[in-house]
Amino acid sequence: MSIIEIKSLSVDYALGQNGVLHALRNVNLEVNAGESIAIVGESGCGKSTFASSLVKLLALNSKAAGQVLIDGNDVLAMTNRELEAIRGVKAGTIFQDPAASLNPVFSVKEQIEETITAHLKVRDKVELKQRAIKLLEETGIKETQRVYEAYPHQLSGGQQQRVMTAIALSCSPKILIADEPTTALDVTVQAQIIALLKRLKKERNLTLILITHDLHLALDLCARIIVMYAGEVVEDAEIKSETDSKHPYTRALFEIIPDINEDRHEFSVIPGEVPELKTVMNECYFRNRCVKAGKKCSESHPEMENGVRCFYPYTKGRLKA
Numbered sequence: 001m002s003i004i005e006i007k008s009l010s011v012d013y014a015l016g017q018n019g020v021l022h023a024l025r026n027v028n029l030e031v032n033a034g035e036s037i038a039i040v041g042e043s044g045c046g047k048s049t050f051a052s053s054l055v056k057l058l059a060l061n062s063k064a065a066g067q068v069l070i071d072g073n074d075v076l077a078m079t080n081r082e083l084e085a086i087r088g089v090k091a092g093t094i095f096q097d098p099a100a101s102l103n104p105v106f107s108v109k110e111q112i113e114e115t116i117t118a119h120l121k122v123r124d125k126v127e128l129k130q131r132a133i134k135l136l137e138e139t140g141i142k143e144t145q146r147v148y149e150a151y152p153h154q155l156s157g158g159q160q161q162r163v164m165t166a167i168a169l170s171c172s173p174k175i176l177i178a179d180e181p182t183t184a185l186d187v188t189v190q191a192q193i194i195a196l197l198k199r200l201k202k203e204r205n206l207t208l209i210l211i212t213h214d215l216h217l218a219l220d221l222c223a224r225i226i227v228m229y230a231g232e233v234v235e236d237a238e239i240k241s242e243t244d245s246k247h248p249y250t251r252a253l254f255e256i257i258p259d260i261n262e263d264r265h266e267f268s269v270i271p272g273e274v275p276e277l278k279t280v281m282n283e284c285y286f287r288n289r290c291v292k293a294g295k296k297c298s299e300s301h302p303e304m305e306n307g308v309r310c311f312y313p314y315t316k317g318r319l320k321a
């Protein structure tokens with residue numbers, strides 16, 4: 001059974017005098033328990049909006065439509081009280097900037113233990129400490145006792161992200177949502193956090209939702225890749241390498257991100273601009289930047305078909321007739 005089922009999810013942001021911005025448009029997705037999926041795409045395509053929708057942590061000026069079912073229950077229809085039973089308990093979250101996500105005025109001890117008390121109603125001090133220390137050990141913290149007593153600013157970026165992960169896992173959620181978990185960290189620490197996520201995913205049999213602009217990181221951690229463009233899913237497929245991908249946008253993402261195995265280290269960008277998110281157009285949103293764009297692309301909007309939203313998808317390296 002799917003642990004997450006997303007039906008026709010759309011999220012708009014009200015821009016006051018400037019109308020409405022369509023950040024997510026009609027997203028449909030099913031995720032099985034234990035599956036790992038990556039959501040990839042350029043900045044502004046709606047990745048974080050998607051992550052926030054899963055636990056209904058949306059901005060006040062947002063309006064969501066559709067359904068986000070976790071274990072069959074619609075998160076978007078839940079009251080704050082009902083959401084308490086979801087956040088942290090069914091789905092833990094870690095974000096890009098651990099320093100901003102941790103509360104600077106509370107110690108690690110207080111932040112982990114408060115989460116456990118709030119959700120699992122454990123109040124025994126000895127048990128709380130045991131649980132906290134075990135979580136810190138599990139996330140690879142070396143000086144557990146010092147980190148346990150420390151305040152966030154006394155920790156390195158890598159330690160902070162491990163603490164965030166410990167908090168996210170403190171109530172044993174089945175789902176872990178990680179929004180750009182390594183972007184703010186330096187390269188060595190990034191690799192350590194990736195190794196940690198891999199290990200935790202396996203040991204805890206987590207359903208991992210990884211949000212990243214880094215396609216190679218996505219390929220490293222997840223078998224299934226969901227590519228987003230202008231608030232839409234444009235490809236949803238098992239992708240191991242460039243030739244598995246069918247959408248010209250996915251191919252373009254492969255081209256701009258240097259492969260660490262190749263002797264090519266410069267970063268480039270996909271030429272052209274992401275379309276205006278304020279309008280709904282009866283055309284393909286990627287067509288102005290697409291090397292394969294044809295007549296149909298400006299005449300109607302492509303629907304998802306066989307995991308790809310494109311009139312002229314690639315088939316194993318070649319263009320469909």
Ligand SMILES: Nc1ncnc2c1ncn2[C@@H]1O[C@H](COP(=O)(O)OP(=O)(O)OP(=O)(O)O)[C@@H](O)[C@H]1O
Pocket residue numbers: 013014015021023041042043044045046047048049050059060061213277
């Ligand atoms: N509260 C808000 N009010 C208005 N617009 C918003 C709000 N939050 C996000 N947006 C806009 O919605 C779009 C999608 O934003 P989102 O943060 O989901 O993108 P993203 O893919 O996570 O980008 P990044 O890779 O930069 O993190 C962007 O154009 C963004 O500017």
Ligand SMILES: [Mg+2]
Pocket residue numbers: 047048049
């Ligand atoms: Mg984001």
